[in-house]
Amino acid sequence: MKNDVDRKGINTRLAHGGNNPRDYFGFVNPPVVHGSTVLFPDAATMASRNQKYTYGTRGTPTSDALCNAIDDLEGSAGTILVPSGLAAVTIPLLAFLSAGDHVLIVDSIYNPTRRFADSMLKRLGVEVEYYAPRVGAGIAKLMKPNTKVVFTEAPGSNTFEMQDIPAIAxxxxxxxxxxxxxxxxxxxxxxxxxxxxxxxxxxxxTKYPAGHSDVLLGTVSANADCWEQLWDTYLTMGVCSAPDDVYQVLRGLRTMGVRLERHQQSALELARWLETRDEVAQVLHPALESHPDHALWKRDFSGSSGIFSIVLKSGGEREAHAFLDALKIFGLGYSWGGYESLAVHVNLSDRTVSKVDYPGPVLRLQIGLEDVADIKADIEAGLDALRA
Structure with missing residues (x-):
């Protein structure tokens, strides 16, 4: 059954991947195993740990189901599950960096990643350096003999610059x-x-796999060369995820394909419309032909999701707040990837080597699953508030 599913389309794989119902008496969802202690049949088995499950932190049928589904999507040798997206960043960095090492991190990184690097990594004796997102193969000039990790994110957080990932790799x-x-x-x-x-x-x-703004979870998937070291650090740190959270993400994964199609379609329609608005100086969405990195996105990516930013033609915090406070459908909140639309005024003061002098505020929009006409009317109300 599994090999047959592996050859199917992505939505079929999302619907059926990760577990075999026949392993659980035909139930289509795996059991949610709440457990820490696992019993052994005898002392010899306990001494050798020669059984599939030995303790809750080392995996359960629930966590295995999600890890298997993610490995199928990623083509990875193994996946770990951690309690948040930020933990998914910190655990691999701790796994592969030691005192005296040098790490290169893209300057358009998710801000909590920067906070971890500038505090914890530096305190542990790691040399942290940021690089411009469009450096491409030029990153070779920034490499040092002690460079152990190059950390990328594409598109960039909030400003959506693309990176030439193959050249950097x-x-x-x-x-x-x-x-x-x-x-x-x-x-x-x-x-x-x-x-x-x-x-x-x-x-x-937490974002698109979960899809419902009600759970925190992170996944880290490694190739064969890096899997053992990642797994060892994961076990050492003890940052396993709760079974109910794991189950909710696995459930969300089943519909992620169809949800992403809707997010993509709605976001692109609204992004193209916003390009025509006089109040908007620029729309930061790499799937738009006007984006400076559109060719790079088109070369490497097969789709786009539901989050992008707009740059207003003028103004500052007052204008940004006027826009946001006029919104009724959009919630004012962090995170994204859920079913509801969200908006936030972006703070770019943390940038060091990729600063851009935008003419007005940068507003990040997460386009949810509401009807596009209603979302558009809500954005129009925000733009009207600017003129008022």
């Missing part, structure tokens, strides 16, 4: 470094990092 590997990628925006449905030279693929499963 080739340069990093030539210098003896491994490559990590935060691929939350595209999911493995629209970009498979390991197929493009990345060693460690990171996702905030």
């Amino acid at each position: 080739e340069a990093a590997h030539s210098g003896g470094a491994i490559v990590m990628m935060d691929n939350t925006w595209a999911t493995p449905l629209y970009f498979k990092p390991l197929d493009h030279g990345v060693d460690i693929s990171i996702h905030a499963a």
Whole structure:
């Protein structure tokens, strides 16, 4: 059954991957196993640990079902599940960096990743350096003898710059470094990092895999060369995920394909409409032909998701707040990837080597599953508030 499913289309694989109902008396969903202690049949088995499950932190049927489904999507040797998207960033960095090492991190990174690097990594004696997102193969000039990790994210957080991932991976590997990628925006449905030279693929499963703004989870998937070291650090840190959270993400995964199609379609329609608005200076969405990195996106990605930013032609915080406060359908909140539309005024003060002098506020829009006409009317109300 499994090999047959592996040859099917993506939505079929999402619907059936991860577990075999026949293993659970025909129930289509795997059991939610709440457990820490696992009993052994005898002392010899306990001494050798020669059974599939030995303790709750080392995996359960529930966590295995989700890990297997993610491995199928990523093409990875193994996946770990951690309690948040940020934990999915921190665990692999701790796994592959030591005191005296040098790490290169893209400047358009998710801000909590930067906070971890600038605090914890530096405190542990790791040299942290940021690079411009469009550096491409030029990253070879930034490599040092002690560079152990190159950390990427594409498109960039909030400003949506694309990265030439294959070129960066080739340069990093030539210098003896491994490559990590935060691929939350595209999911493995629209970009498979390991197929493009990345060693460690990171996702905030809180977003599109869960899909309902009600659970926190992160996944980290590794190729064969990096899997053992990642797994060992995961066990050492003890950052396993709760079974109910794991189950909810597996349930969300079943509909992720059809939800992403709707997010993509609605976001592109609204992004193209916003390009025509006089109040908008620029729409930051790599799937738009006007985006400076559109060719790179088109070359490597097979789709786009539901989050992008707009740059207003003028103004500052007052104008940004006027726009946001006029919204009724959009919620004002962090995160994204759920069924509801969200908006936030972007703060880019953390950038160091990729600063852009935008003419007005940058507003990030998560386009949810509501009707496009209603979302558009809500955005129009926000734009009207600017003129008022």
